[in-house]
Amino acid sequence: MFALHNQDSVTSARAGTLQTAHGPVQTPFFMPVATKASAKSISPQELIRLGTEAIILNAYLLHAMPGSGIIRELGGIHQFMNFEKAIFADSGGFQMIREKLFIGISDKGVRFHNPFTLQREHITPEKVMQINMDLGSDVAMALDHMPPAKGSDDMILAATLRTHQWAIRCRKEHDRLKSEGASLNNKQLLFGIAQGGTSKQLREKSAAFINSLDFDGHAIGGLATGESKEEMYDAAIAQLAILDPAKPRYLMGVGSPADLVKCVAYGIDCFDSVFPTQHARRGTLFTLNGPIDLTKGKFQKDTRPIDESCPCETCKSYTRAYLHHVLKAEKYTAFHYLSCHNIYFIQDLMSEIRKSIADGYFNELKKEFLGKYQSAKQPIKLP
Ligand SMILES: [Zn+2]
Known part of the structure; x- marks a missing residue:
């Protein structure tokens, strides 16, 4: 599934291959963001011609529109958008707590208004895994609770602990659904997300917890959200020291040219960000x-x-x-x-x-x- 081929002798940079049901992705790699199965101003086929081997979209927003059941009926997300390379599906934790439609969050899940129908919805870790089964994504991201960058210590601790409980539930539901053959993509991988704000101690604890759940890969979440660059690098380094080096390590939301080079040197294998297209506009x-x-x-x-x-x-x-x-x-x-x-x-x-x-x-x-x-x-x- 993930194989490392080369390790740099001076830095912690490494190169390898992530095998997915839609072909290999050479690491380290960058994923353009196609939140609603469409990157802004660029078609899926153009993304491939520009050198893209993987993209990330949002499972929850596609469930909201056009509906994950419809995408399944149409042959799954790859066929729907004509992108026969790797597709990661983020859970929507990020959108859910930031959009104006957010109602509330509890240990059970997130409540909000569907941005398209305005109906009240309740999204749980289990539901996010079910949506991924319908989409047939290559990598499903666990549902996490991303705390606000400038949240209080208590708020960040609570969000991190909730993320851990949701990670357990995602792992369990994903295993159950896959064993029942419910996924359009039976080689679908599941990545866990570690949180912890900018506290080194909490970052370490979260990495150790997520590492213990036998995910196929690990993401460092909740960064690039307003903290300083130094805080971002320190938090990522703290988690990289603990996350299993045999598995791919994904730094979410990072995509400036300088940050990519620096974070590859720390040992990151995977990135995504709206940074290049947002700045182009x-x-x-x-x-x-x-x-x-x-x-x-x-x-x-x-x-x-x-x-x-x-x-x-x-x-x-x-x-x-x-x-x-x-x-x-x-x-x-x-x-x-x-x-x-x-x-x-x-x-x-x-x-x-x-x-x-x-x-x-x-x-x-x-x-x-x-x-x-x-x-x-x-x-x-x-x-
Ligand atoms: Zn050019």
């Missing part, structure tokens, strides 16, 4: 010399591509001047071109990272990449 484009803000007037007559070394379709075809114009004149068209570049940039970076780990020069690549990306004169705040 704001006009922030990644280049090897750091991000640029294409909305600035100085690009009005700039005839260079976004990044001169990038072979993506956007960079091969259009100048900064033209993209600057389209962003003002036809923003939805620009979102497509710009999102494609940022996703390509990230997938190409991950591919270079994998190669460098295999060939023993990851640390050099890390230094060179961060040196250029972070030291260039930044016209905007570094992502």
Whole structure:
């Protein structure tokens, strides 16, 4: 299921393969976010052409619309969206506590208004596993309770303990449903999520607990939500020291180029984030010399591509001047071109990272990449 092939000799970076029912995913890898089975401004087939081997969507939101039963009838999530590569399904813990429709949370589950029908719903760990059976996702994520980044210690402790109890229930229900042959994908994997806020002690305890439940992989959740970078790295490092190194380790919600390089060095295998596409829509484009803000007037007559070394379709075809114009004149068209570049940039970076780990020069690549990306004169705040 997961095999490690190379371990960097200087850092904790590692390269391997995660086997799924829809093919292998080379690790470390980055997943674009397709929350409702659709990435913003990019089609599933384009994501593949941009170098994507796995995406993440949201089980709960697809249950809310169009309905997991309908997706099952239509042959499952891969057929529904024509994406025959690995699909992770997040549980919805993140959305449930952040959306305006949230009503309440208890040890039993989460209560909220369905955002499409406005009917009251009660989502439990068991229900999330049932939805995943209908979707036929490759990796189901356990339901977790993500505490707010600036929550009190008591709030974070309660959310972490609840996450543990829900992890046990997800594990049990997933085993039961799979043994009954209920899943459209009988090779579906289940990942547990560790929480713990920014407390090192609680992070360690949570990692040890989640590690004990024999999940197929482990996620570090609840980070990249407003804490400082140092707090994020420290929390991730604390859990990496405890999580089983023989299983894939997924840092949820992280996706800036610099963070990807740094966190691969800590030993992370898997990432997801809306960061590249969200920033593209704001006009922030990644280049090897750091991000640029294409909305600035100085690009009005700039005839260079976004990044001169990038072979993506956007960079091969259009100048900064033209993209600057389209962003003002036809923003939805620009979102497509710009999102494609940022996703390509990230997938190409991950591919270079994998190669460098295999060939023993990851640390050099890390230094060179961060040196250029972070030291260039930044016209905007570094992502
Ligand atoms: Zn490009």
